[in-house]
Amino acid sequence: MIFYKKIKAGALQFVLFVGAVVALLLLSFLLLSHTQQHFQNTSKIWVEVLQSVDYGMQASLSKPTQPNEEIEIEKPGDLPIDIRVKKSFWGLLEQIAVTASHGNTTFTKIGLIGGKYLEELPALYVNDHQRPVVLAGNAKITGTAYLPQQGVKMGNIGGNSYHLPRLIYGNSLKSDSNLPKLDTEFLQQMQRWTQNNFKPEGTLLQSLPKEGLKNSFQEETKIYKGRKVIVENISLMGNIVIVADEVIKIHSTARLHDLILLAPKIEIGDGVVGNFQAIATESIEVGQKCNLFYPSVLAVNSTNNKMHLSSNTGADVMNRPPKVFIGKNSEIRGFIMALEENEERQYSPQIKVETNALIQGEIYATKNLELKGTVQGMVTTDGFIALENGSIYQNHLYNGVINSTQLSAAYVGIPLVDRVQNKKLMQWLY
Template sequence: MIGIKKIKAGALQFVLFIGAIIAILLMAFVMLSHSHTLFNKKTDITIDLIQATDRGMARSFEQPLEVGKVWTLPEENTLGIHTNVQRTYWGMLQKRMVVSQKGKLKFTKTGLVGHKEENRAALYLQDDNRPMVIAGDAKINGNAHLPERGIKMGNIQGYGYTKPQLVYGKKWQSRSRLPELENSTVRQLKQLTATGFRPTGNDLGLKTGAMVKNGFQQETQIIRGNVVDLENVFLTGNIMVWASQQINVHPTANLTDVVLVAPKINVADGVTGNFQALASKQIMVGRNCNLTYPTVLAVQDIRKTEGNNTPQREPSLIMETGSSISGMIVYKNENESKGYGADIKLETNAKVHGEIYCQGSLELKGSVFGSVWAQSFIALENGNVYLNHLYNGNIDAYQLPMEFGGLVLSEKPVNQVMKWLN
């Protein structure tokens, strides 16, 4: 007869405990394996969404998108990803937002876009039935569109042109009007600088030392007042500063991607950052400023002139010596009676890495590494006025990178992302 041996209850509890631990470990392993598989699938879908947004942005360049309308990409694969592109504006720059979605997963990219010119010309000078005159230490390095009467050497205050070539590039004949900016860009600039314009968005109180960052998928934050002083503030992103009279930017202000709108905008000496400054009367940039890409300085001149103004009238846009901007400078004025003053003035050692579009007179003593479109040049020396003279200024199209995205003209398409926005 086999005897019955009793097992202590503590041993059974230990066995059950070990079994429970093993079961938990097995369940954890199964859940980890399942989570890892889901994570890999989610990662793959996210990569597909990112690639779809890039593809959507590139394909949108081929479409005549209307402002504010949403364009849906035709289904091009079996991944089940739907991609939409919307065209709007931030300041006077075109903004495109691309959204790709699959199920509950969504990826969004927003960027400022412009035109990349492969065969960039250095100069387009409107034909006003008079020749262009080049004098002093001036130089045009690149192709140039010039009046029918061409270009010739001149002399100002005893400083004649001494270089062996007048233009270091090909020469073509220009027309009696400048190439037009894209219509929607022109409308946008006019709307923002109009007397009755008032921005919409969440009002933001301005405090000394404020640090505000607002994403471009959020509602625009507005700082407004009669005279706004930007001092000891850090502003980044989807923020507009609007003043009924004037905006003053001090060197202690740190601005990134912000839009400034006022009749007069004064940028003090030593300011750094990148922003859009849009004015209806005047923009003044002080000495030794460093405004990075894609900065925009634009004046839609609403001032009326009567008869022939004196040559001493103040320019609408001034860059003082030592300052540098990487981006675009624009002066627009449909008024035919402008007098003999400069509308844009770049002082000696002022530098523009980008483009100048001047629907008026340009006094260029500094350097433009890129392209210039101008109705005329002007030189004001010792009380004398020299019409259509380029004196000591430098225009060099070859110094600008080919990837530079700039102004969109009416006959040129958008084809380059200037900057991705957060």
């Protein structure tokens, strides 16, 4: 006998509801599992692409490449990734752009490149002009020094004698009559940027926006030009060039990062903070208590400047301003250089670093250097000069301190010929 029992509709609805919930949970679990698997695969691809960019950058440093030439880098691995490298220049510095792609995943990174010694960075290189380097006052040299045949000796200026027990705190090697050569491409860029009527390529701005400007290095260069340019109360960052026909003046209220300044004269006022490349044909003056971060570049190239030099004697020498002047208590991280082809012997400083100023990096002077501050890094110069008490002291280092052992091992600096085979990443751009 079969008995029938009536089931309430509410119970059937509950069973259907539970079934639907279970089905949704199962579908959600499957969707979550699929999403997680897709995310893991996508993440793996992104990681591989990002690592390939870094790999491409390192691999490209040892490959000779022409400017604006694009090369392909092969990377071993299971995932096929296309890596392309293109070389150009940002101001005086080599710029490498690396693009890695797989399918629809593409990533680009841009870096500035410099040179690095294969061995320990020397402290000093002074050309050999058959006269010794004379140390006086609180002068001190720590690290390997390349010196003239006559070496180094103690001296006295205004009653301030050299007082340390050793002359060189490091190895002494013989220099020759020529400075270490700069890389050919670097010199070409220096000549290009300082030639008459040079015009950087990019979009010309009618004015600098009051709210400031940040421009990526993957975008077209923004250029602002004027006869006399005063930069104050503004923040400028990135792929920007400021050009002046006469002079650029930077005030402490300006915040400048990674851009280029180009003018015959560049005046960096007291208390300026930032980092940039300053390229001039006549002079660069840095005020007191400035703080220029790595990798700042201060470069004056007078080889294209045909201005007549005045007399090399007496008051003319004492009053002649240097090509590069670093004020008291300022800190510069990067390198400073002044180039000049005039063969006439000079009795004034081409570069002058004032008392308590600190240079973390390098100084490269084709003529005389007057160093009263401290260089944590390397000095390369044709000779030292000291102007004291109305007198000119040739090849005298007076109160200046040079110590290459205090510079960070990660420092990457001037592209010299000897360093071309050991290029390193100086800075990632954006």
